[in-house]
Amino acid sequence: MVSPANGRAARVLQITDPHLMADTAGSLLGVRTRDSLEAVVQCARNQYGNPDLLLATGDLAQDASETAYHEFARQVSVFGCQGSWVAGNHDDSELLTEIAQHYRAAGRHMLVGQWQVIMLDSAVKGQVHGYLDPGELAFLEEALAAHPERPALVSLHHHPIELETEWMNPIGLTNREEFWRIIDRSENVRGVLWGHIHQDLDLYRGDVRLLATPSTCIQFEAGSTEFSVERQAPGFRWLDLGSDGSIDTGVVRAKDFQYDLDTDSSGY
Numbered sequence: 001m002v003s004p005a006n007g008r009a010a011r012v013l014q015i016t017d018p019h020l021m022a023d024t025a026g027s028l029l030g031v032r033t034r035d036s037l038e039a040v041v042q043c044a045r046n047q048y049g050n051p052d053l054l055l056a057t058g059d060l061a062q063d064a065s066e067t068a069y070h071e072f073a074r075q076v077s078v079f080g081c082q083g084s085w086v087a088g089n090h091d092d093s094e095l096l097t098e099i100a101q102h103y104r105a106a107g108r109h110m111l112v113g114q115w116q117v118i119m120l121d122s123a124v125k126g127q128v129h130g131y132l133d134p135g136e137l138a139f140l141e142e143a144l145a146a147h148p149e150r151p152a153l154v155s156l157h158h159h160p161i162e163l164e165t166e167w168m169n170p171i172g173l174t175n176r177e178e179f180w181r182i183i184d185r186s187e188n189v190r191g192v193l194w195g196h197i198h199q200d201l202d203l204y205r206g207d208v209r210l211l212a213t214p215s216t217c218i219q220f221e222a223g224s225t226e227f228s229v230e231r232q233a234p235g236f237r238w239l240d241l242g243s244d245g246s247i248d249t250g251v252v253r254a255k256d257f258q259y260d261l262d263t264d265s266s267g268y
Contacts, residue, residue, distance in 0.1 A: 009240035009248065010113030012153070013044055015076065016057040016195030016236075017215035019090065020068035028062060029229060030260045033217045034071060036234045039257035040216040041075050044236050047252060050080050051238075053112050055119065056105070057195035057213070058088025058157030060096065069099040077103075084110060087123040088157040088196060089130070089171075109143045111150070114243040118143045120156040122173055130158025130173040130196075137178055144186045151245040154183065155193040161203075161210060166225045168197055183208065191247050193239075200235070200251045209247050213237040218261065233257055 018037040019028050026033055054076060061068035076083060083105035087093040100106040108119040120140060122130035132140070144152055159172040160179050173179060183189050184206075191209040198220040201212035214235040221228040235253035242248065 007243070008113075009242045010053070010115055011048065011051040012053045012055060012112065012117065012239040012241060013048065013051045013079070014055045014057060014155075014193060014195075014213050014237040014239065015040065015044075015216060016213050017059040017088065017198055017217065018072060019059055019062035019215070019217050020071050021061065021063045022065040022067035026062065029218050031217045031234075032259075033062065036254075036257060036259065037072070037075055037216045039254040040234050040236050041078060043252060043254040044238075045078050048238055052081060053110060053117060054079050054081055054083040055117070055155055055193070056083060056085040057119075057155055057193070058086055058123065059090045059195065060085060060088070061092075062090050064090060064092040064095065066095060066099065069096060073099070073103045073105070082107070082110065084108060084117070084119050086119045086121050086155070086157060089123055089128045091123060093121055093123050093125070108139070109146075111147070113241055114150060115153060115241045116143070116147050116150045117153045117155065120154065122156045122158040128171045130156070130171075131175055132156075132173065132179055137182060140179075141182055144182070144188065148188055150188060151190045151241070152186070152188050153191045153193060153239070153241065153247075154189060157194060157196050159194050159197050159212060160192065161205070163197065164223045165197065165199065165220060167227055168220070172196070190245055193237075202249070211237065211249060214251060214253065229261060229263055231261055231263070
């Protein structure tokens with residue numbers, strides 16, 4: 001897919017971890033996940049209109065149901081742009097890919113403006129942690145080598161770094177060293193973007209910008225040693241990918257969304 005940005009920065013939106021369910025009233029720790037996604041989508045649509053590309057970085061469904069994936073597609077269709085979906089630990093990768101193909105959202109190497117965006121599937125069937133199998137690592141290397149002149153944004157579900165939120169470290173990307181070996185020798189990578197941690201994160205690893213994004217439902221408490229949620233509104237991330245290789249980005253939260261969060265839960 002090639003999406004021209006007509007000389008301006010390419011606008012990308014990231015929506016992650018909506019945890020939708022087949023049950024229309026399905027909730028996660030007191031948050032009705034269809035309602036929270038709708039609030040975030042409306043907020044993004046009102047502020048940013050139609051982006052050039054929409055990235056959905058995993059845990060689209062809590063129950064891995066076909067109904068949940070179709071509901072996700074229905075809600076994000078308002079953007080009217082190319083999409084790309086990858087699986088998280090709560091998803092069924094095969095089913096998600098099959099349904100994403102129906103909505104033309106299964107492409108994982110996109111050219112947008114002057115950039116290339118690469119989406120990786122880090123989900124492991126039946127496990128919470130992430131892993132990039134040899135096929136995914138080869139795909140990453142080949143995609144980067146195909147357009148060495150284009151700055152690259154690489155995205156996946158699981159976090160590839162250690163976090164201050166200690167309870168999440170064992171459930172991140174388990175072969176992160178292999179991942180970083182490829183990134184470190186690819187001079188065109190400008191950013192790595194993920195979901196999974198239900199938090200806003202903006203760091204650097206050398207010249208590579210590291211970005212994580214709030215969930216469209218519940219938010220995990222930053223810096224906690226055990227599972228804990230905090231009362232922050234659901235949100236999304238926008239990214240403007242400049243023709244000079246720069247990334248301008250920010251997180252926006254749907255602050256008008258009303259919810260009754262269960263802060264006493266020990267898991268989800």
